[in-house]
Amino acid sequence: MRDCLSCRDGCGACCIAPSITSALPGMPNGKPAGVPCAQLDADMRCRVFGRPERPGFCGSLRPSADMCGDSREEALSLLAALELATRP
Numbered sequence: 001m002r003d004c005l006s007c008r009d010g011c012g013a014c015c016i017a018p019s020i021t022s023a024l025p026g027m028p029n030g031k032p033a034g035v036p037c038a039q040l041d042a043d044m045r046c047r048v049f050g051r052p053e054r055p056g057f058c059g060s061l062r063p064s065a066d067m068c069g070d071s072r073e074e075a076l077s078l079l080a081a082l083e084l085a086t087r088p
Contacts, residue, residue, distance in 0.1 A: 007063055011072045012036070012044030014061050017079030022055045024048070033083045 019033040025048060026038030039047040048054040061067070067082070068075045
């Protein structure tokens with residue numbers, strides 16, 4: 001696996017697989033795991049990236065081989081497994 005240094009075009013896995021417990025624009029109660037974020041656009045990019053209303057959780061995510069894998073499908077699978085492993 002390679003180290004991911006930037007987001008993969010057309011991926012959006014980190015905006016779909018994990019749950020987000022804090023409010024975000026369009027989702028005042030957060031979002032459940034496996035549900036696309038309301039801020040994910042058609043190009044699989046975050047509409048609030050770099051903006052103050054972006055949740056801290058999202059800002060803390062950093063692309064890495066452990067999170068991104070070698071494909072979008074692998075990223076979704078790895079993040080779903082991480083979600084399950086860290087569920088309270």
